[in-house]
Amino acid sequence: MELVTKALVGNRYALARLISLVEDNGADARAALATLYPHTGQAHIVGVTGAPGTGKSTLVNELAKALRAQGTTVGVVAVDPSSPFTGGALLGDRVRMRDLAGDPGVFIRSMASRGSLGGLARATSDVVRVLDAVGFTVVLVETVGAGQAEVDVARIAHTTVVVEAPGRGDEVQALKAGLLEIADVLVVNKADQPGAAQAARMLEMVINQNALPPVGGDRGGEASDNVWRPPILKTIALDGTGVPEVLEAVAAHRDYLRTSGTWAEREQARIETELRNVLQQELLDRLLARVGEEQIQAWVERIAAREVDVYTAVEAISSTEKRP
Amino acid sequence: MSERLRILIAKPGLDGHDRGAKVVARALRDAGMEVIYTGLRQTPEMIVEAALQEDVDAVGLSILSGAHMTLVPRVIKVLREAGLGHVKVFVGGIVPDEDVPALKKLGVAGIFGPGTNTQVMSDFIRQQLTEV
Numbered sequence: 001m002e003l004v005t006k007a008l009v010g011n012r013y014a015l016a017r018l019i020s021l022v023e024d025n026g027a028d029a030r031a032a033l034a035t036l037y038p039h040t041g042q043a044h045i046v047g048v049t050g051a052p053g054t055g056k057s058t059l060v061n062e063l064a065k066a067l068r069a070q071g072t073t074v075g076v077v078a079v080d081p082s083s084p085f086t087g088g089a090l091l092g093d094r095v096r097m098r099d100l101a102g103d104p105g106v107f108i109r110s111m112a113s114r115g116s117l118g119g120l121a122r123a124t125s126d127v128v129r130v131l132d133a134v135g136f137t138v139v140l141v142e143t144v145g146a147g148q149a150e151v152d153v154a155r156i157a158h159t160t161v162v163v164e165a166p167g168r169g170d171e172v173q174a175l176k177a178g179l180l181e182i183a184d185v186l187v188v189n190k191a192d193q194p195g196a197a198q199a200a201r202m203l204e205m206v207i208n209q210n211a212l213p214p215v216g217g218d219r220g221g222e223a224s225d226n227v228w229r230p231p232i233l234k235t236i237a238l239d240g241t242g243v244p245e246v247l248e249a250v251a252a253h254r255d256y257l258r259t260s261g262t263w264a265e266r267e268q269a270r271i272e273t274e275l276r277n278v279l280q281q282e283l284l285d286r287l288l289a290r291v292g293e294e295q296i297q298a299w300v301e302r303i304a305a306r307e308v309d310v311y312t313a314v315e316a317i318s319s320t321e322k323r324p
Numbered sequence: 325m326s327e328r329l330r331i332l333i334a335k336p337g338l339d340g341h342d343r344g345a346k347v348v349a350r351a352l353r354d355a356g357m358e359v360i361y362t363g364l365r366q367t368p369e370m371i372v373e374a375a376l377q378e379d380v381d382a383v384g385l386s387i388l389s390g391a392h393m394t395l396v397p398r399v400i401k402v403l404r405e406a407g408l409g410h411v412k413v414f415v416g417g418i419v420p421d422e423d424v425p426a427l428k429k430l431g432v433a434g435i436f437g438p439g440t441n442t443q444v445m446s447d448f449i450r451q452q453l454t455e456v
Contacts, residue, residue: 013407016379024328087328088353094374095363101370108377112328112358 001028004035007134012107015134019109022126033126039133041267043075044254046138047157049119049179052145054165055189057096058237059246060142064100066240066247067138075131076100076108078142079120087114093142107131119143119150125274128156146179154182155273158266159253161185161246164203166195180206183230185249191234191242203232228256291317329357329453330380334371335364336399339389344438348384348416351442355450368398372406381453382412382433392419392427400430412452416440 003021006014022029048056048063057078064074078093089112100106109131111121120143121127131139143153154160162183180186186207188200207230231249235242257263288296299313308316333349335342342364349359360378362371375383383403387395396415403411412433419427419435427435433452436445 013376013379016377020379082358083353083356086354086356088356089358090349090353091358091360092363094360098363098366098370101367101373108374110360110378114328 001032001035003028004032007130008036008039010134012104015107015130016109019127019130022130023111023121023123025123029126033129036130036133039135040129041132043128043132043136043139044159044250045128045132045141045157046250047141047143047153047160048163049143049146049150049153049160049182050163050187050189051147051165051168054145054163054168055235055237056142056145056163057093059161059163059187059189059235059243060093060140061097061099062235062237062240062243063140063247063250064097064106066243068100068103068105072137073105073135074100074107075128075136075139076106076142077111077124077127077131077139078108079111079113079124079144081144082112082114084115089113107136113144116152117150118152119146120152120156125156148178151178151182155270158257158263159184159250161187161250163187163189164199165190166193166199168199183207184228184253185246186230186232187242187246188232188234189237192236196234200232200234207232226260228253228260228262287318329382329450330360330378331357331382331384331449331453332360332362332371332375332378332380333384333386334362334366334374335386336366336368336371336395337387337389337391338365339387339391340364341388342386344388344416345384345386347442348386348436348445352384352446352449355443355446357446357450368395368402371399372402372408375403375408375411376406380411382414382449384414384416384449387415387417387419390418392417393423396427396432397430400432414449 003014003018007018018032021032048060050056060076064076067074080089080091080093082089091110091112093110094108097108100108109127111124111127113121116122128139128141141153141157143150160182162179186203188196233242233245233249235246299317302308303310303313331352333345335345349361352359360380362374371383385396385399392415400413403409413431414434415427415432416436419437424435434448
């Protein structure tokens, strides 16, 4: 495939076209991904997530700059939300990444979430794979402004950086399940603002609790030495303060994954999740193609008329032949 | 052509007035397009690089400084040099009537001045980008 060949030898427009192909799930997308797959598995994939306005894009900009100073090539995938009503999107992450312009060692791609709810777009993992295949050493994945449950990034990233900012709620917020649990590195950005030390202390407490074995759990009595404790780092991304330390922590986490065997473990888990997801989608698509839109609509009407309930309908639809 | 229209909205040059660019970005978003907004003070090279990486169907340039006769030809030239001659260019902002023919001759697909109805604008852009 010409696009793949060109992208693999460094043609940037071919790379951009290839990403579009994958993003749109075009006719040749699967063939392209199959050809690229043997080239993947080299990049360190780093997720950057956090609530809107915590400074994710600014931090990504600074991290990419610092990586470039070390001579590392960087791919950036920045996801912003699509409108649930019009499907349109305003992708504004580049506004904070202007420092990276003109550097051939950087490639930035904005993606609209296109209806996905986990903080990424459906095709984000495939786009990351494309950037990995063409040789970017680090791929930074910036999620949409995440609430509490947009944790998909942890499934595609080796290292997840969660960005917090001062004044974002009390201890109970931090105790809730979700975003903080997926953090490999925690950053309190805007550290020059009031409440930063407090926010860091609060996170510290929660992380220390996470590292304890669960009460009455069967994980044995003591925390293993081989457990990664997410460091909590303060930054002022706007002027780069604290960014080298974040980069060091990200590199340390990569080394930890490699030496502890967790890298392969995560890779396995990631592949299994992906296989199940793709299988699910594929089977659904095939079933729907067989059943047909007309029959689905007929079931919708019967359910609305209270003739059958959803579960009975699904039972009938999935065992095919039967008609409403 | 991608299933979703992707359009880059950029402000080349030195004027700092981005209200218009933001209104346009929002209007195109509401028209169902994926709008990549680059922010202020972009050089033509930066704009073309972003257009390339983002694989956009069109570039919208917002210029209120009066430098359009310098900036627009430069953006179009750099686009062509980058192999992006097929990417349509639209211009918004303050463009005197007498400059319009010259810009159109350069290949600008549409020029929108103050007071343009955003619905009319987004319909026009969509039509320009989807016609074969």
